[in-house]
Amino acid sequence: MTMSRITAKLRKKNRDQYLLLGICIFLSVILVTSFTMMYFSPSIQELLPPGGDTRKLMKLMMGVVMIGCLIFTLYGSSLFFRKKSREFGVMLALGEERGALAGQLAKELAAVVVKYVLSGILLAVPVSYLIWKLFQAIALNTARLKYRPGNAGIFAGILFAAILSLCILILGIRFIRQADIMNILNASRKTEMVREIKPWFGRLGAALVAAGLFLAMAVPQLTVRLFRQGMPAIWNVTYLLGIAGLYLIVLSAVGYSKKGKHPEKYYKNIISTNLMRFTARQTTRNMLCIALLVFVMVGSAFWGVMYYFSAMDGGGEAPYDYSWHYPAKEAQIGKKETEKIAREHKVTLTAYEDLDSLQLVIRYTGRDMDEQKRYFDAEYEKLATFIAASDFERISGRSISLKAGEYQTVTTTDFQENVWVSVDCLNEIENPATGERMVPEFRGTAEFDNLAIGSDPFAFLLSDEDYNRFAKDLPDDWKEKHAFFNAEYMTDAGDKKFYEYEFADAVIREYIARATELSNHYGLYDSREEELALAAGKEYGYAGKIDLSPDNPQIMDDWKYAPFSKIFLQANAMEMVAVFVLLSIYISVISLTAAGIMSYIRSITIAMDNRQLFEDLRRLGTDDAYEEKVIKVQLRKIFAYPVAAGCTVVGLFSLFLTYFNDMRLQAFEVNMLLLEVLLMIFIAGVLYVVYRIAYGKMRRIVAFSGRRA
Amino acid sequence: MLQVKHLSKSYTSGNQIYPVLNDVSLKVEKGEFVAVMGPSGSGKTTLLNCISCFIPHEQGEVRLADQDISNLDGKELARVRNRQMGFVFQDFMLLDGLSVFENICLPQIIAHGPVVQMEEKAKNICRLFGIEKIMEKYPAEISGGEKQRTAVARALMNQPYVILADEPTGNLDSKSCKAVIDAFLQAKREMGATIFMVTHDSFAASFCDRVIVLKDGQVYGELKRKGTRREFMDGLLDTIRTLGGDGDDNE
Incomplete structure (x- = not known):
């Protein structure tokens, strides 16, 4: 009989602990690596705008994922060391050297860590592929999101695994250093008490x-x-x-806890309260961690779903299903060609309008922020779209009453003013060809989403008199053409959505195919701003060309003259926000896993720590039913309190965020908040399953101690 | 064999210092079975923990076989614990994953002793203590008395200079208690073991050669066994009663 045989036997006896630690390592490595593989996949990296907020948010979420996984693995390893402490205490008391025990522990840890880290990294590849495929199956049209794993993702996973292993090693070193015979001998009598809880x-x-x-x-x-x-x-x-x-x-x-008005309740729960109270600090820290994970999981799932529905709803209020605008000198698709494509796709144009607009120089008051985060007003100069009042009346069916020298601002439906620019921002209009200037007077707003989305900061309406005066001497270089139409599949048989989507795809492809160098500009490009920048000897950031191909995934976001189509927008909503939804939901799943494992481990720890108490209770004459009740009350607290606390806080957080974003709650946002409540119920349901598993295990632990007594 | 000279130990809580042992001196001869008794808070367990070097003391010396073990480094202390001391705890401290036989072999395994002799010796000790039938069983499958006899057998495996026992009968019924005391007496008689036992149990202490009584961290007196065991136990009970307590503590 040798020490290696003894340690092998002890390992066999404690295989549950090794397995638990292994599962924690495996889960966190596989979750993080599959996440990083997706995040660093060239497909997603190409979709995320460089240096944008989305990328920052994704990195933040990745940080949250890693911290969440790190926490639950370290929590699992602390339980492992806790179990090991008795063995170590006996060995130390029998004269084994601390160094020898450290070496033995290092070997055992290395074996567990290497085995499960390698399995996690290797299995992350098929897992990320399967998640990707599953997501593609659920999402509508994600052909562009082809699975392309990148080395960076695997490296990030390996780096995480290395950090995780290092943290476990540090915990192991701390465990060896702190292993104290007296603490181990007194472990069963040792309690921790928080200061008085007021x-x-x-x-x-x-x-x-x-x-x-x-x-x-x-x-x-x-x-x-x-x-x-x-x-x-x-x-x-x-x-x-x-x-x-x-x-x-x-x-x-x-x-x-106090007797209060219900002393019978106080006495009924006195054992459960006692169990909690003696490990209050530890339990509270643990529950706080679970509450924060609940916060992250509900929050990220909520924002993932919200992104999706926001994208689905984008442009929903526009009066026309289709619209586009393009330079007047460009030979774009007209009514006849549009009708021809409609016929080919079995849809009918139920409305078609077009108009001309002027691109006039505006000087307007906007707002900016300095480095001290102080907001200041400034005058900006650029081009904006101007429409004649009569044209607007024609396409909108609304009456506009504007005199010479007056203007109206075109906004989106339910437009809420933000801090950056006001609807009455115009100070001056200038004809870019003749230099003629006018200081217009603000006469309110007119809602029309199809026009509002095509001009920054707004599109404007002028009286016909002013419009014609400016138009007279303005070359076509400063004019644009607009088209607005509705198309519908009128036949009862067949898939209406399918035909309408096919038409949208075809007509947009044709529109893109006819686009020329005249319209090849980035979304925020403005020729006046470019002119001013170059005159001042500065570089203009939005200069350059884009890839005018219908298969360019960024074309609808990046192109100044991108067409608008409700059905296209809705059908591609998932594709447009797929990355965000996928990653948000993934983070939610990871947080849920972490919270489940932590709650489970906490339950088992409490059962193990209080074996003696349950033995004592039996000696005092309690039956199985009483014992089960104590366990249930205990578990309910471990599971229900953090979930309730986390859900309440995330609910308030979401409410504050949606309200203070624009100082109002829209019907859509209220629906989203209700949806969040459903998410909370779902998450509570998943944790309920973990609760049932923990309950069964806890009963077995306590029942075992009962037999031993 | 074991000598404690002017041992003092105190605990600090906040700004308060609580002296637990104050200038304690005692001596245990080779082959002697000595118990320490005293009322709650008298410092019995603290004394044992200081002797075992599980906790440090402020003043005084602990000498084992004429060697001061108070200031040994970790490596030397581990060697002393393995070769020169044997421990018996109230909670048995057996490893649940090892059989009775393997638990008994542990001190020799740690000392890297030759396997054949180790196994032979472990079997002999099992026979001596009447636990050979449960050698292959695991701690969860045996009674409290059997567990404690296993712990005594394990403590004797390396033939230590002294066995230090902390309330070894504290968790046992009277029958098991007697079996454990018999194991100690057998070890003393047949292996010449020296035993130093902290207990609050006058029955268990009445089998000892000598009982040292502690009160308020000091040696209050010493009772040597004369006459019958029954008379000795009566004497112990009288002394404890005079001190005002049954000595049940875990200080």
């Missing part, structure tokens, strides 16, 4: 959560609107108030 902790916690969210989310918006002053980045620390509040709420729920 009755007002819970109320203070709720107030802090509300205050933290208000300060972090509402105050920056309010200061911008009221004082034109943004809050510095350091202001984000006010979120910590919310976390402190959450801690106090959970602490109060865990450790505070």
Whole structure:
């Protein structure tokens, strides 16, 4: 008999612990690596705009994923070391050297880590492929999102696995250093007690959560609107108030109990409360972590779904199903050609209108922010679209009453003013050819989404008199043509959506095919701004050409003259936001896994720590039913409190974010918030399954100790 | 064999210092079976933990076989614990994943002893303590008394200078308690073992050659066994009663 045989036997006996640690390592490596493989896939990297907010948000989410996985794995390893401590205590007491034990532990850890890290990385490839394919099957048309794994994703996964292994090693070293015979001998008697938990902790916690969210989310918006002053980045620390509040709420729920008005309830739950109270600090930290994971999982799933529905709803209020605008000198597709394509695709044009517009120089007041986050007004100069009032009346069916020298601003439906520009921003209009100027008077707004989306900051309406005067001496270089139409599949038989989508695809392809160098510009390109920049000796950022091909995935986002089509937009909504939805939901799944594992491990830890208490209870004459009730109450707290706390906070967070974004709640946003409640119910359902598994395991642990007694 | 000289130990909590042992001196001769008794808070377990070097002490010396073991480094201390001390704990501290036989072999395995002799010796000890029938069983399958006899057998495996026992009968019923005490007596008689036992149990202590009584961290007195065991136990009970407590503590 040798030490290696003894350790092998102990390993066999404790294989559950090795397996649990292995599963934690395996899950986190496979989740992170499959995520990084998707994120760094050339397909997704090409779709994400370079240096944009989406990319930053994705990186932030990836950070959250990694931290979540790291937390649950380290939590699993701490349980492993906890189990090991008794073995170590006995060995130390019998005279084994600490160094020898450290070496043995290092070998065992290395074996577990290497085995499960390698499995995780290798299996991440098929897993990411399968998730991708599944997503393609669910998404409508994601042919552009072809699965192309990149080395960067695997490297990122390996880097994460290395960091994870290092953290486990550090925990192992700390465990060896801190292994103390006395602590191990007294382990069964050792309890930790939090300082007195005051009755007002819970109320203070709720107030802090509300205050933290208000300060972090509402105050920056309010200061911008009221004082034109943004809050510095350091202001984000006010979120910590919310976390402190959450801690106090959970602490109060865990450790505070009093007889109050229902003494029978107090006595009924006295054992469960006692179990919690003696490990209140540890339990609270753990539950706080789970609550934050619930926050991340609901939040990311919510934003993923919201992105999708926002994209689906994009342009939904536009009066015409199709519209486009293009330089007047370009020979674009006209009514006849459009009707011909419609016929070919068995759809009928139910409305068709066109008009000309002028591209006039405007000087308008906009707002910018300096490095101190102070907002200041400035006058900008660029080109904007001007429409004659009578043309607008024709295409909109609404009456417009404008006199000479007056203008109306065209906005999207339910337009809410933002801090950057006002609807009455125009200071001056100038004919770019003749230099003729006019200082117009604001006469309100007119909603028309098809026009509003084509001109920045707005499109404007002029009286026919002013319009004709400007148009008279303006060459075609400064004119654009617009077309608006509806198309419908009128036959009862067949798939209406299919034919309408086929038409949309065909007509847009034709439109793109006819586009020339005249219209080959980036979305934010403005020839006046370019002229001014070059005159000032500066480089113009939006100069350059784009790939005018219907298969260019960015064409609808990047092209200044991109056509608008409701059905195309809705059908491709998933494709446009697929990356975001996919990654958000993936993060949600990872958080859910982490929360499930942490809750499970916490339940098992409590059962193991309180074996003696359950034995004592049996000696005091409790039956199985009482014991089961104690376990259930205990588990309900472990599972329900963090879920309730996390859901409440994320609910408030979403409400604040959607409201303070534009200081109002739209019907769409209210529906989204209700959808979030459904998501919470779903997540609670998944955790309920974990609860049932934990309950079964906990009963077995406690029942085992009962037999031993 | 074991000598404690002017041992002092205190605990600090916040700004308060609580002296637990104050200038304790005692001596245990080779082959002697000595118990330490005292009321709750008298410092019995702390004394044992200081002797075992599980916790450090502030002043004094602990000498084992004429060697001061108070200031040994980790490696030397591990060697002393393995070769010169044997431990018996109230909670048995057996490894659940190892059989009774393997648990008994552990000290020799740690010392890298020759396998054949080790196994032979372990079998002999099992026979001696009447646990040879449960050698292949696991701790979860045997009674509390059998567990503690296994722990005594394990403590004797390396023929230590002294066996240090902390409330070895604390978790046992009277029958098992007697079986464990018999194991100690057998070890003393047939293997010449020296035993130093902390206990609150006057029955268990009445089998010892000598009982050292602690009170408030100091040696209050010493009772040597004279006459019958029954008379000795009565004497112990009288002393404990005078001190005001049954000595049940875990300090």
